Amino acid sequence: MTLWQFAKHNVLRDTETYIAYWLSSVFTVTIFFIFAVNADHPELDQDGSSIQLFMGMASVIVLVFAVMFLSLSIYSFVYRRRRTFGTLRAMGMSRRQLRRMLLAENSLIGASAIVVGMLVGTAFGHLSVLIMARIVRLSNITWKTPLAPIRDTAIGFAVVFMLVTLLLVRGLSRRPILELLSSPGHEAKGVRFSGPLAVVGAVVLLLGYALTFYPRYAGSAPALIDHVLEKTLNYVLIGCFMVGTFLILSQFAFLAITGIQKHSRRYLRGGNALWVSGLLYRLKSGVTSMFISTMLLTAAFCAVTASISLTMSVRTDVADSTPFAATYYAFGDSDREAGDLALIERELDGNGIDHQQYTLDFILLGEGDDVGLVDTKFVSEEEYGRVTGEHPDLAAGQALDISGASETTGSTVGVDGVGELEVVGAGTRLLDNPRNIDCYVVADQTLQEISQQPHTTSMRAHLFDFDDAQYDSGARAFSTTVRNTIGVGMADGENFLFIPRIDEIDADEFSHQIFTYVGVLFSAVFMAASASLIYFRLVSSVRDNLPITRNLHRMGMSLREILRVQRRQLLVLFTVPVLLAVVNTGFAMNYLVMARIASRLLYGRFLIILIPLLALQAGYFAFLSSRFSAKVRIFLKDPQ
Structure with missing residues (x-):
């Protein structure tokens, strides 16, 4: 009987022990292969979606996990068979023959796991590509023979099985025969x-x-x-x-x-x-x-x-x-505000979207390129009530927090030239993130005083309310047309900002x-x-x-x-x-x-x-x- 036949006999004789290890190895190879197939398909990486990079990183993580899992599994099997190895050594098997036998056993298990894993991965690989195509909204995607994934999987896992086996077997073969023949301890010795x-x-x-x-x-x-x-x-x-x-x-x-x-x-x-x-x-x-x-x-x-x-x-x-569902912000004096709003209304009606529009005039404490993003914002009690139906009845020197914070009552907001405003409660949030930060409702008289202070800017928020789940395709068509026509706003140095919720969704x-x-x-x-x-x-x-x-x-x-x-x-x-x-x-x-x-x-x-x-x-x-x-x-x- 040759050494390879002896190794094959050992594996087949103890299939009850090895079967779960082999199946999990097959499964790990299959998952790696699926990730590699997704990373290799060129049609999945359109429009800079970085699918290939993401799937490549996932493949590396699976390979690293495989190293740890195989190390633990092979160590457990080898450790429990110490007596058998000691007996073989006592009967005349050399250390080199013992290493070769263990390497042959794990090579048989590893090679079969790699082959079966790639076969299963090939069967389900294109299905995974179709699932990924649906995620990135590709209607048609072609079949691509996974030559590169087959190469990467075979080489990667062959190296993993060989290295892990060699490192663990080398230490075992150096142990004295008496130590191998001793009664095996438990894992938590x-x-x-x-x-x-x-x-x-x-x-x-x-x-x-x-x-x-x-x-x-x-x-x-x-x-x-x-x-x-x-x-x-x-x-x-x-x-x-x-x-x-x-x-x-x-x-x-x-x-x-x-x-x-x-x-x-x-x-x-x-x-x-x-x-x-x-x-x-x-x-x-x-x-x-x-x-x-x-x-x-x-x-x-x-x-x-x-x-x-x-x-x-x-x-x-x-x-x-x-x-x-959509918000249009105009900062300061804008020559294009009326035209942009007309376009938005026209596209909403053209896509059959039933909507309501509200307009709020805010005063911002700040000016410059970043205005409207992190500056403190104030809106009048009257306009807030018109949109929400809430009437907080604020006195001079009081403010209502509408930033969405969980607890702000008792805090204060400082305004140069006006003084400290006491926050008396929290109201309904109206603006998107991050423009909702430091957003307050104040009495009409207080807002007028704030507007007269230096270093302030006006901001008009045009709020369009409709069900973007009901008008799903129409909302996307509306957003695409408006963005392609007016641009993105502040990122291009303009004094407006258009925020369609469907894009964020x-x-x-x-x-x-x-x-x-x-x-x-x-x-x-x-x-x-x-x-x-x-x-x-x-x-x-x-x-x-x-x-x-x-x-x-x-x-x-x-x-x-x-x-x-x-x-x-x-x-x-x-x-x-x-x-x-x-x-x-x-x-x-x-x-x-x-x-x-x-x-x-x-x-x-x-x-x-x-x-x-x-x-x-x-x-x-x-x-x-x-x-x-x-x-x-x-x-x-x-x-x-």
């Missing part, structure tokens, strides 16, 4: 149970959860803490989540189980002592893989939930930041759909990797427990009781990473809401998206449980 560390883990994780609320209350903490968190909050959150999760799995879980053993009255009832005591070792031997699975699932859940939720809320979010939908596309594929890669690690952990646990299972069966324990003990232990090992990932994801989504990156609708969408994700996990566990139960039945030679 260096971890010792510590009550204080368990408490620290719980505190750190809870601190991370609490800090997700911080953006809502920023400024209420001491100045030093506010300054530090403002700069480092994202890193602090990631650190708390990772450190807390690891300590929960490696320390707090054992504190909870030992507490149950010592204090629970149900511990000695119904066979609970048997499965709980066995669970301690299984948890201890799976700390590292459970932690990595938890973080992979957290990343997957966050990616798919955030990307899909933000895409679903684009129109709502844009409507919040841009209250009117299209831009946000484009970017969010791209992120959703990439996010869903990334989450699929992460979940596949997590599934592979969980499978390897559980199949190793079942194998290690088979001798104990046989002894219990010989001592009179029925097969039904044995399977019940195993199912409970596997359920805990499987469920703990999933539950921690769900909780971590929930607080990560809470951070997006508190930081005003997403609206509160994200909470409901998170729960909706979570249902199929959890159903997928439940189905996977049911499959594993059935498979492992069958394995135990065969091992015990049960006729069922």
Whole structure:
């Protein structure tokens, strides 16, 4: 038997261990290939959309992830086979032959994964191109033979498999035979149970959860803490989540189980002592893989939930930041204002758009090229009431904040020559971002006093209100015609600005759909990797427990009781990473809401998206449980 035949025999004989690793490798190759196909198609990068650059970066990220995932997987397989390698060395196999055998095994797995992954990727590659074409609004797109993606995928993953295998195998082959023959330790060999560390883990994780609320209350903490968190909050959150999760799995879980053993009255009832005591070792031997699975699932859940939720809320979010479907701003004296407004009215009517128009005269504290962007703006109480129907009844020296700020009551606005204006409340926002910043309603008399001060400019805001969802195609035609006719305004040195909301909606939908596309594929890669690690952990646990299972069966324990003990232990090992990932994801989504990156609708969408994700996990566990139960039945030679 040649070395390659021996390696092939080893792989085929232990397909139960390698199958999940091989499938996840195939899936990773497929996702990389799909990204490469999108990056290689020239028609997807029209009009400077940077699709090729974005997909190329995504491909690199997948390749980097593949290096880490393959390193962990190959190390786990090699580490568990130390006794086998020690036996082969004791029988006369040289270190060089051992390295060549392991290289041959992983070459077979890697080559087959690359070939199958590219075949699957070729089958679905053009479908992904069609999806991307729809996102960038291309009606027709041609088929392109993916020669460059095939080359890049084959070379990239061949190098990854070879390098990872060589680096790990080289260290293994240098170990003494006696060390290889020694009983293999568990993954968390260096971890010792510590009550204080368990408490620290719980505190750190809870601190991370609490800090997700911080953006809502920023400024209420001491100045030093506010300054530090403002700069480092994202890193602090990631650190708390990772450190807390690891300590929960490696320390707090054992504190909870030992507490149950010592204090629970149900511990000695119904066979609970048997499965709980066995669970301690299984948890201890799976700390590292459970932690990595938890973080992979957290990343997957966050990616798919955030990307899909933000895409679903684009129109709502844009409507919040841009209250009117179209706005035309004229600064100071404008010779073209009347003609531009006539064009806008004509195009709205020509596209059959039923609309209402409002005009507001603002006074701005400032002048120059950037006027209207960040200057303080004032509008009269009368004009504000005509548009909104609200009549705040302001006295002289009072102001109503209409910038959209959550809490401004009690603050003041300083105006040279007029004095301090007291902000007495918040009203309806009228202007788009960033022109809504520092925008106030004042009494008519106060506005007249402000207009008489030096360094002020007038701004007329013409607001056009219509449903751009109802008139979707008409709104785009209207926006395109007006922009092509009058230009973009202030960016070209003009004293006007035209803001159609549909353009912002299209831009946000484009970017969010791209992120959703990439996010869903990334989450699929992460979940596949997590599934592979969980499978390897559980199949190793079942194998290690088979001798104990046989002894219990010989001592009179029925097969039904044995399977019940195993199912409970596997359920805990499987469920703990999933539950921690769900909780971590929930607080990560809470951070997006508190930081005003997403609206509160994200909470409901998170729960909706979570249902199929959890159903997928439940189905996977049911499959594993059935498979492992069958394995135990065969091992015990049960006729069922």
